[in-house]
Amino acid sequence: MRLRIFLEPQQGATYEDQLAVAKATEELGFDALFRSDHYLHMGDGVSGLPGPTDAWITLAGLARETSRIRLGTLMTAATFRYPGPLAIAVAQVDRMSGGRVEFGFGAGWFEEEHAVYGIPFPTTARERFDRYEEQLDIITGLWSTPVGGTFRYEGKYYRLAEGPALPEPEQGPRPPVLIGGTGPRRTPRLAATFADEYNVPFSSAADTGAAFDRTREAAASVGRTDPIVYSAAQVLCVGRDEAEIARRAARIGREVDELRLNGLAGTPAEVVDKIGRFAELGAERMYLQLLDMADLEQLALVASEVVPQLD
Incomplete structure (x- = not known):
């Protein structure tokens, strides 16, 4: 089981805040640092100050200021960017990092943040997923085109004239693609078709296991033989007593009993036990959502008292 740290900077964080967590993540031996890709804070009583930071600009900076940890998004929204420029940006950050980028990619869902920043938002889930699937085709197609080759695409929503698929990512044949969510039909099929990793966020162990099974069934139905990494994301709240x-x-505005039910909360022994339940379902990675980015002591506690007890 590998543990990865996951941030929500739209709730209020500077680049420097994220850099401090990234350096702690690396120094403490965690596997990766991921961040959300949102432009607007969520929840009552949250100001979002000093304002949002762009996910891929931030990751570009972190790529040059870290040396070991993997870096990625949970999840970049397909609604935010055109697929060609997004493929270029992610490939460039992959090269800047020496091949440490992982591309978490979703259909997009938070309509309000689109409205406040003037981003078009398809009003039906069907259109969002249709566009998302075309973008997956394009981005993975661009990355898979060999140097000297060209890429062309004719879809319902996106059309790319034949042109060079550059820059090439550092990783070959491409950076790992993560798809997540608990949708019962299209999400498993898209994960089976495109994903190197399938992630279930903020769900119970039972619901996570059911989602894993749907994706396994979808992979079998399309004849996939390459393995898929299964992972889960949970909010973190661990303490010695x-x-x-x-x-x-209290610092993240949650109740202890609710967190014990819906997150990785409790003593180190309790957290180890719950991680074990996800491991039994086939999870190989856990994304620990650190909502209080100033609490680096919590990461040190996990590194010293949780990680040594994991296989």
């Missing part, structure tokens, strides 16, 4: 757990829960 009840007082420390309660203090950390």
